């Protein structure tokens with residue numbers, strides 16, 4: 001954890017979101033990535049392959065936005081910087097090492113943004129009794145005529161995570177659960193509103209094994225939000241033993257949608273024709 005502590009000191013996060021622990025959370029992911037690199041390799045490779053495949057299908061390649069790019073483990077940055085005129089890496093926190101990596105490419109820009117658009121307001125109202133929780137309606141890039149591709153990269157399930165922890169003890173469970181679900185739905189709707197092609201890569205469920213045996217039902221990590229059938233799925237060995245306990249392994253199922261708008265359209269058509 002020493003490397004992560006140093007990186008923590010060298011990184012800065014926006015004041016408003018700092019108290020929610022985004023930077024510490026990033027450093028925990030960085031540390032786990034270092035410990036589990038070998039077990040995460042297949043997931044990282046699949047994610048990068050999917051991004052490059054979608055990028056290759058874009059007829060115009062002016063600007064690409066990678067949402068949740070923060071740690072850059074799963075972003076094929078060099079290849080994307082050759083394929084597109086501009087690469088926008090979007091995250092609420094860009095750790096120091098990511099900033100150093102991004103500086104190597106003249107057409108790569110780091111965009112620090114809260115992709116829910118609701119975290120500042122959440123901190124403002126959370127402790128005010130009786131006040132409604134904010135509505136998430138992100139609008140970054142929605143009017144950008146140069147945006148040809150956006151990929152949401154292993155971000156979706158993370159959007160409600162820290163807000164959920166932050167609200168613990170401040171609001172009742174059903175209110176927190178409804179807010180977490182709302183953050184997920186708002187992101188999916190945002191991917192439909194953005195110009196250009198949009199793609200989604202996200203974990204959808206989590207399975208815990210004890211000594212090789214599945215011990216509990218597959219846990220939905222998307223808070224009850226149903227997605228269309230994915231184009232591709234794979235397993236991510238997120239926590240190999242003894243990461244969270246001796247003999248315990250956690251596998252997440254990851255789903256990929258190379259064309260999110262089309263996937264939603266097809267799902268809506270099926271619902272209408274039913």
Ligand SMILES: C[S@@+](CC[C@H](N)C(=O)[O-])C[C@H]1O[C@@H](n2cnc3c(N)ncnc32)[C@H](O)[C@@H]1O
Nearest residue numbers: 068069070071072073074091092114115116154
């Ligand atoms: C699991 S990581 C995604 C994987 C990451 N691309 C990597 O290379 O390891 C989730 C990312 O979502 C970011 N994130 C979480 N909530 C966010 C928000 N409200 N706005 C923008 N980024 C957010 C985190 O900072 C983190 O970098």
